[in-house]
Amino acid sequence: MHGRPRKPLKPEDAAASAAKAEKLRVLQSQFLHNHHNHIYSKEAVELSTKLLETNPELYTAWNYRKLAVQHKLTENDSDPDSLKSILDEELRVVESALRQNFKSYGAWHHRKWILSKGHSSIDNELRLLDKFQKADSRNFHAWNYRRFVAASMNRSEEDELKYTEDMICNNFSNYSAWHNRSLLLSNLLKRKVEGFVSKEKVLPDEYEFVHQAIFTDPDDQSGWFYHLWLLDQTVRVDSPQLVSSWPTPGSDLILLGDRCLDGCASSPFTRFHLDSRTFPLVLYFNQAVEGVNSSTITVDSELNTNKDLVWKPLSSCNSKAAQVWVTQLNLPDGNTHSSKVFPVEVSLGHSQGIISSSGFHYSNPFCFAFRVSLQFVETQPVEALGKEIISWRDESFHNYNAHSQDSSPISSLYQLSIKNDNELTDFEWRAATIAKEIDHFRELLSLINCKIGKLTLARLLMAHDAMMCPPANKISHSEEVLELYNDLMRLDPTHVQYYKDQHSLVLLQQVTSNWESLLSRCFHYSNSPSNRGSPMCLQLKNLSLSRLGSFDKLLWVQMLDLSHNELRSIEGLEALQLLSCLNLSNNILGSFTALEPIRQLKSLRALNISYNEIGAHSIDTTKYLCSSPLSHSVGSEWNHGQTVIDDDIKSYWEAYFILKGLNLTQFDIVGNAIVNEKFKSFLIKVLPGLKWLDGEQLH
């Protein structure tokens, strides 16, 4: 069945198939006539039998037979014998159709349909399946059907697991069997069946098993796929966990009011310019969760006068689950004493309700506190954001002098290592398993040059790094991983984009992995010689980034320079709730839809997307992922917008959709194909607060 080259038809065969096609057409037209006239006579049904036995792919005929069966059943519903014979006849027809083509979706589906009637014996099905699986052991139709049969006859999953083992031993290039194995094991582990209580007991044997396949023939992909699943099972922590937050636990937050004092002694990382009377509280989980609300998260603070905090999921799609959740805390009204400190305590996990998309509960009660102080001063600050044009030129940035400052606040980012007891017991074998795998694959790669081996090693090393916390003791493999991905880009040009993305993620992890490396990319923004009190900018430019990540370490960032990279998307950037200045110039963003995350960045004031490719691509493949005026989810917004702005919206819907909720004062878009006078005037209408467009002051 596999690996046989297709030969061109001989002329006599071609003639025979033409004759066959002619016959089929006649049959088909007769059949359709019967179908349209609801004729279910014996002859009519036999005609469809004949048709299906020659061409099992005819869905309509299967549906017709379903109708015919229903018809017959209503006629004979009292007599169990005739009922059985009707259904048995159907099973026979399916079987002979499958002999003709055992990959016919329609035939397999029809068989399931008949069996679901519940009058036929299911015992015969396994025997039939054995034959089909002997004929082609990789036939995934048969495997699908096997799962259905095994479930219907309550065959034990252990038996099925043994069956997959036998099939794999016959030929380990059988991804269907490996796949079924992963399904069965997931189920057995989930139900905690005897012998499958802990992954620690089960997974080592599976690793051993799949090694035999991978090492015997590294060119076969089935084993590698299974290995990837195993790696995921090893690394994954089922219950959701809190990874980081802003403000960070134990931090002292200084909010600068309208009139900011120049000369406070605190670190710029904890200073925060306040525009409105609220500031965000961000929780970053390790996976998408639902159920984050005022009953599952308790925020205890004087600031929190409004009892019911509204938690908002930060996700691009309109789902109820998100990895990042945000709420706004209100500052007290009126003139409070400038030295007043407000302690805030956040606790979560004390009551159930936070639940991962795979159904696991957040089960690790955790509590953290931070303090907020307000500083109001009389004098106008030298540079306040939004008051003056932001220049992204290099001379505006000055090295941040770390030693003169207190570095503890940012390093506290890394102290959020929240561990529960379960994880600790598991941790050892997980780490040991990954370390063992790393050794194995290093050895394999010493013998052969194997792309998927390199990729697996890179993944293993990253998993190892991620597991080895706290970060201070971490022996980082990121240099080696980056080298592996560079290698892969050279070896495997067809998947270069994937490797580039992975490379970017690793690079970002490396940059954010410790305080020193992060600090080396932080610069004071200042137009004046004095850099005190000026905002801090994280520069991640010229890194060939094609994808963004490590947002959990960047929640504090207010000013971010991502220019001169290879970004097509800024997915995940919505987590940076404090972001007020963002430079995305000189990337390859292809459309406004690629900017969707910035819709959620309510503090954003200055945005630079100059020299991208917006408007350069006639076909935007991401367009349909984004809400449109035609989709129901944004209907109300649309109606609202319609009253305000004319039909430019129709031509620039995407730009409107992304930009309309933002309060930008500065916007740079020069160097994109979309830009013309009409578009500029549209932008001015959409962004009423705009003061500078492409560096020109507006009136």
Added chain:
Amino acid sequence: MQRNNSRDAAHRRRWQRCSTAVAATTEMRGAAVVMQKTETLTKKEEHLLLPNAAIAIVPLPDATAPAHLPLLCRQPSAQPPHPAHSFGGGFRFYHLKELCHLLRSTNSFEAEAGRLMTGNESESELPVPPYPPIEPTAFDLIVIGTGLPESVISAAASASGKSVLHLDPNPFYGSHFSSLSIADLTHFLNSHSTPSSVCPDPLYSDVEISNYASRLLSQHPRNFNLDVSGPRVLFCADHAVDLMLKSGASHYLEFKSIDATFMLDADAKLCSVPDSRAAIFKDKSLGLMEKNQLMRFFKLVQGHLSLDESEENDVRISEEDLDSPFADFLTKMKLSHKIKSYSPFPPVTFFSIIYLWHLIACIVLYAIAMADYDQEVSEYVLKTRDGINRLALYNSSIGRLVLMFQNALGALIYPIYGQGELPQAFCRRAAVKGCLYVLRMPVISLLTDQNSGSYKGVRLASGQDILSHKLVLDPSFTVPGSLASSHQQLQESFQAFSLSDNKGKVARGICITRSSLKPDLSNFLVIFPPRSLFPEQVTSIRVLQLGGNLAVCPVGMFVLYFSALCDEVNQGKKLLHAALSALQKLLVTGTAGNSSTAQSEDMEEAKPTLLWSALYIQDLSLGQFGSIISTPTPDGNLNYNDLLDATEKLYWKLYPKEELFPETTSSPENSEDDAGLTLES
């Protein structure tokens, strides 16, 4: 029970002239149709007979010839096959008893069958039967001896329309390739090892037969089918299988897979031989890196073979490498240097010498490429080219016949009821195509043309003279003394034949045991590579264990065949004794399992594991072509490839213009349709 009486009556006169007939019992009709056979069956008759019919060549009621052993009437075995058990070719097996029942009216047949079933006779005691006259008296070809080469030649000649008379002095088919009961084998070996006036230079020598459980074995007088030329297996892709498929002989045979191959390792334990991708995957003894290396080597070989010779490619193995010794090539491919994961061997024993070689290299050389001689010290060095070809045969054998014989999953197969079935199947093929068979018919002299002095015909023991253009003789055939008076030229050609190829010998051994070398397996191959048993062991010893499910012995017993090439008798005996004692040690350790040694020793004393053994040395000779063709003796290989290559050459000498079994459209290989899916219901 109905017989085709009208036909019987109408053709009575012709029947009397016939010495054989084909009886077909068609189960569907519940009747036995006895059909006469004169020369060839018509297409219609053949069609009528083959599907679902048992065919037997039986003596006719009115013919006086008693000596034609029914081809299908096998000796009743301990394990009668299930009646519904169908053969590869789709015909059913009948027990002798059943067939007798079906053919009850044939009184003389019944008497004959009854006598056979008592199993007490041995050839020597048989009264010399009255010989019927054979008609016609002139043939294109006379073949004497029913060994595999002779049977293939007679089947091929019959298939191409020659009239063939096939004679055998023995009362059974197969000659030196037959499978016999203990008594018959003993008699056969003894009679062919004693020099006599008839046979001055016997094929076998130094026969040592020991019976440790005569009472137990005498309970199963007819339950053994012991191969004279063991150990033998077929590779699914080898020449013998091709010939069976081409000739249609595969219709009459059923095979089972040999489950595994093992090799004796440094600790004198059996380690499995990973011979295929799946076996490497399943293997428990190899490390991951070794698995990777071995599989890469197999792929290298496959890649080399899949490419055209003209193509210059990195994948192809260079000509220089192909001409180098295979062992050196393995070293070059890093299969034979020591790998750190491999445990060091005790430095004192001679095992350490061999395991300076890496185990994988040993496996490839001796257990897959089946090299006969020590590749390090002997002069018979396997070239890379030949080594690769042997691997190719092995590799293409794996899973080749799954569609044809349901039980043939691995690379190696063995015919149920023993290797003796193979020559019988070819004989049956020959009979269907019109060959005339007469067993128990010694030839007493050869006839020569008085003018030219060339071969003219043979004089049978019955005194009848039969003429033919050509003669094929089995290698043990020696001209009786009475021929001394015949023509000189003929005499010379016989001299040349009987003295030729006296260069090599093969030492063979057979054991019957009560337990398997491996508790959970019954049919497998074991290789004792050179120097694994004693330091001077130059040749590889191959052992084949077979169990009751192959109908070669009663269930619960096992037959072990072993053989090794040797230059002279003493060396051969040393090899055989070393192999026998190694096997006995393995049997003890194999059966002891977890129980303590003391216990198992007690048990050994009470119930010996080894029940019977036979050791013998066989001379090797290649086929010879003179004015008379002589066929080769069984060789020292596991399969029949070399033997059949030689046979094919002989056939081309015999009939230069004829193809050996021309391909027909109805051959079973062609009917194997890969487009449609066939499922048995």
